[in-house]
Amino acid sequence: MLEPLKPVSRGARIALGAAFFVVFFAAWALATFGGAIDAMFLKDPLYTLRTGVNLFREFGFIGDVGITVFRVVGGFVLAALVAVPLGIAMGAFKPVEAFFEPFVSFARYLPASAFIPLLILWAGVGETQKLLVIFIGSVFQVILMVAVIVGSTRRELVEAAYTLGADAGGIVRRVMLPNAAPQIAETLRLVLGWAWTYVIVAELVGAESGIGHMIMDSQRLLDTGQMIFGIVCIGVIGLLSDLLFKWANQRLWPWAF
Amino acid sequence: MGFLRIEAVSRVFPGVRGGAPTRALERTDLEVQDNDFICILGPSGCGKSTLLRIVAGLDWPTTGRVQLDGQAVERPGPDRGMVFQSYTLFPWLTVRENILFGSRSTPEKAEKLIARVGLRGFENHYPKMLSGGMQQRTALARALANDPKILLLDEPFGALDNQTRALMQELLLGIWEADRKTVLFVTHDIDEAIFMANRVAVMSARPGRIKSELRVELPHPRHYTMKTSPEFSRYKADLTEQIRIEAMKAAQMADA
Numbered sequence: 302m303l304e305p306l307k308p309v310s311r312g313a314r315i316a317l318g319a320a321f322f323v324v325f326f327a328a329w330a331l332a333t334f335g336g337a338i339d340a341m342f343l344k345d346p347l348y349t350l351r352t353g354v355n356l357f358r359e360f361g362f363i364g365d366v367g368i369t370v371f372r373v374v375g376g377f378v379l380a381a382l383v384a385v386p387l388g389i390a391m392g393a394f395k396p397v398e399a400f401f402e403p404f405v406s407f408a409r410y411l412p413a414s415a416f417i418p419l420l421i422l423w424a425g426v427g428e429t430q431k432l433l434v435i436f437i438g439s440v441f442q443v444i445l446m447v448a449v450i451v452g453s454t455r456r457e458l459v460e461a462a463y464t465l466g467a468d469a470g471g472i473v474r475r476v477m478l479p480n481a482a483p484q485i486a487e488t489l490r491l492v493l494g495w496a497w498t499y500v501i502v503a504e505l506v507g508a509e510s511g512i513g514h515m516i517m518d519s520q521r522l523l524d525t526g527q528m529i530f531g532i533v534c535i536g537v538i539g540l541l542s543d544l545l546f547k548w549a550n551q552r553l554w555p556w557a558f
Numbered sequence: 559m560g561f562l563r564i565e566a567v568s569r570v571f572p573g574v575r576g577g578a579p580t581r582a583l584e585r586t587d588l589e590v591q592d593n594d595f596i597c598i599l600g601p602s603g604c605g606k607s608t609l610l611r612i613v614a615g616l617d618w619p620t621t622g623r624v625q626l627d628g629q630a631v632e633r634p635g636p637d638r639g640m641v642f643q644s645y646t647l648f649p650w651l652t653v654r655e656n657i658l659f660g661s662r663s664t665p666e667k668a669e670k671l672i673a674r675v676g677l678r679g680f681e682n683h684y685p686k687m688l689s690g691g692m693q694q695r696t697a698l699a700r701a702l703a704n705d706p707k708i709l710l711l712d713e714p715f716g717a718l719d720n721q722t723r724a725l726m727q728e729l730l731l732g733i734w735e736a737d738r739k740t741v742l743f744v745t746h747d748i749d750e751a752i753f754m755a756n757r758v759a760v761m762s763a764r765p766g767r768i769k770s771e772l773r774v775e776l777p778h779p780r781h782y783t784m785k786t787s788p789e790f791s792r793y794k795a796d797l798t799e800q801i802r803i804e805a806m807k808a809a810q811m812a813d814a
Contacts, residue, residue: 460616461646461697465704466636466661475659479650556650556684 344526353530376435384443392451413438426507438499483557560707560740562590566622584767593738597755605766639706647685660704671699691722763808
């Protein structure tokens with residue numbers, strides 16, 4: 302039945318993927334409706350859904366979702382604006398890499414969440430602080446990954462371009478950049494996923510709004526339904542942005558897929 | 559113009575991690591007349607690619623110098639077009655865009671060359687959609703579109719199957735017979751060298767040097783049926799003997 306690397310049809314793939322969601326919700330329903338788990342710790346799926354609808358209808362939860370998306374996208378775009386050009390410069394030019402690489406490698410291990418208290422001190426509890434958490438969490442990762450991608454341009458392609466009359470600038474612009482673009486986009490897609498983790502952490506501490514703030518508030522009210530709804534919400538938005546990114550990548554770089 | 563002079567060129571690669579340096583190329587002299595077609599024939603690892611890369615400006619000689627039309631070669635440039643053994647088309651560009659990449663290429667030249675190498679109908683294809691032969695035809699067109707003084711080919715058909723390879727040889731020869739470019743062609747295939755070249759330079763095993771030269775007097779235009787002619791066989795017997803000795807030396811060195 303199961304053969305290594307044997308492909309699966311499109312229909313079967315979708316059915317199998319959907320099946321796990323069914324299994325997941327069935328197990329959840331069984332555990333909660335059956336009474337095996339105290340409703341205080343875990344509400345049933347139906348209650349969770351109703352709470353969610355209620356959140357949107359009466360508590361303006363869409364505003365929280367909006368501000369969280371803004372923070373993720375804002376911090377992520379700022380990080381990309383700094384990291385992508387710097388990563389390209391490092392990948393293309395070895396002295397630039399030698400100058401930045403050791404520090405960036407070190408900074409990459411500084412946990413973004415540990416900066417939160419410091420950032421609150423520096424930037425207050427406003428949007429600047431939230432954006433900075435995401436920025437710090439993403440920027441060093443993107444720099445290093447972009448540098449590796451650009452640096453691994455096939456030597457033969459560079460040499461071919463030289464023999465066709467390209468100069469150093471032309472090599473970067475016309476060979477390294479287009480060659481790396483699809484992988485850079487994939488890297489950004491990956492790091493966007495991480496940015497979602499940082500934003501929630503940032504919103505758990507010193508925030509007046511956002512999905513994370515809602516989850517924190519719900520804990521005070523012991524409303525596990527709302528908490529779970531908030532978490533699922535993040536999952537759904539993450540999945541949607543991921544699909545959007547994938548779709549855009551395949552349209553933008555038809556030659557790579 | 560395209561008069562190439564290689565003078566006393568040698569290449570020593572420094573040892574890796576304290577190892578002994580590698581002498582890839584002994585002092586080598588070679589002159590390629592304008593519009594001539596020269597094949598450099600040698601066993602693998604004899605330094606023939608190194609020599610070609612030095613002419614291209616992609617590598618540097620330890621001693622000696624290379625001149626093209628009296629000008630010293632120091633870096634790669636559009637006056638020396640190159641076709642590599644590995645596929646080097648830019649995957650993000652279509653066939654036409656690849657041919658237009660060169661700094662001296664123009665849309666008119668590109669269109670002419672697309673027809674010339676038989677890629678009409680594939681202009682808007684990406685390289686990954688093409689067969690190996692078509693990719694190398696595109697690479698050849700890309701090099702020619704830049705109007706180089708000399709065309710450098712590093713086993714360009716080495717990765718192709720026999721039938722495709724034979725067709726590619728005829729294609730390149732046809733282009734040369736019509737346009738008379740100066741060509742320096744590196745190969746380890748004896749038949750290919752005789753069929754294509756006016757002059758075959760045989761290289762010795764590593765460290766490589768040109769140990770003999772053979773003028774191929776087969777008339778142009780050449781037809782594939784020549785490959786079975788008695789003259790062709792005589793050239794082949796001669797070169798086979800010379801190459802065999804070098805290949806054996808190379809094999810012994812590899813064992814040692």
